[in-house]
Amino acid sequence: MASSTEPAPGQAAPAALLAPADVARVVDRMAHQLIEKAGDALADLVLVGIPTRGAPLARRLAARVEAFSGARVDTGTVDITLYRDDLRLRGVRALEDTVLPPAGIDGRLVVLVDDVLFSGRSVRAALDALRDLGRPRAVQLAVLVDRGHRELPIRADYVGKNVPTSRAQTVRVHLTETDGTDEVLVTEGAA
Numbered sequence: 716m717a718s719s720t721e722p723a724p725g726q727a728a729p730a731a732l733l734a735p736a737d738v739a740r741v742v743d744r745m746a747h748q749l750i751e752k753a754g755d756a757l758a759d760l761v762l763v764g765i766p767t768r769g770a771p772l773a774r775r776l777a778a779r780v781e782a783f784s785g786a787r788v789d790t791g792t793v794d795i796t797l798y799r800d801d802l803r804l805r806g807v808r809a810l811e812d813t814v815l816p817p818a819g820i821d822g823r824l825v826v827l828v829d830d831v832l833f834s835g836r837s838v839r840a841a842l843d844a845l846r847d848l849g850r851p852r853a854v855q856l857a858v859l860v861d862r863g864h865r866e867l868p869i870r871a872d873y874v875g876k877n878v879p880t881s882r883a884q885t886v887r888v889h890l891t892e893t894d895g896t897d898e899v900l901v902t903e904g905a906a
């Protein structure tokens with residue numbers, strides 16, 4: 716879980732890279748791109764969020780795809796905790812929910828959704844978790860922010876915003892559902 720963004724005493728709060736209206740605009744743009752790229756496969760689309768913030772993001776994207784296309788879009792979440800390759804390095808974390816639509820994911824177009832793409836290790840873990848849940852026709856990736864620094868050959872099919880960063884920085888995405896507000900911040904210091 717991302718840690719606090721409270722500035723130290725005497726320090727200014729980091730400026731938001733994306734404010735609430737920007738987040739809404741970016742999500743809308745991603746929804747349009749999803750509709751265009753999915754084409755006829757829209758009927759088979761399942762948006763599967765990676766907790767924590769990928770889960771509400773997937774639901775938001777689905778709601779916007781539904782609003783723009785009129786199609787009904789299934790959503791789900793996939794817990795990646797036990798599939799991580801850095802499980803021992805990160806300390807104990809609570810398990811999250813894995814929830815799939817009743818029709819499952821076999822033969823469908825699954826779009827994994829996450830807030831930030833960095834090393835790619837969370838997405839790699841999500842791909843392994845999906846393998847235990849079914850066999851989608853295809854899996855794609857949508858992220859709100861791609862901050863670079865990949866450690867695995869993974870790229871996103873839909874990117875809300877590319878944010879060039881140094882490794883010493885941290886990108887923090889806040890969403891109303893989890894944090895009370897929508898914003899994207901870049902803070903100095905590793906997570």
Ligand SMILES: O=P(O)(O)OC[C@H]1O[C@H](OP(=O)(O)OP(=O)(O)O)[C@H](O)[C@@H]1O
Nearest residue numbers: 716717766767831832833834835836837
């Ligand atoms: O590409 P990666 O290097 O894997 O980094 C990206 C992941 O890091 C964050 O999750 P985090 O593990 O901090 O958990 P959280 O979503 O619960 O905050 C973020 O939400 C992504 O899932």
Ligand SMILES: O=c1cc[nH]c(=O)[nH]1
Nearest residue numbers: 831833884885886887
């Ligand atoms: O900067 C980062 C890196 C990994 N995960 C995040 O949420 N932010």
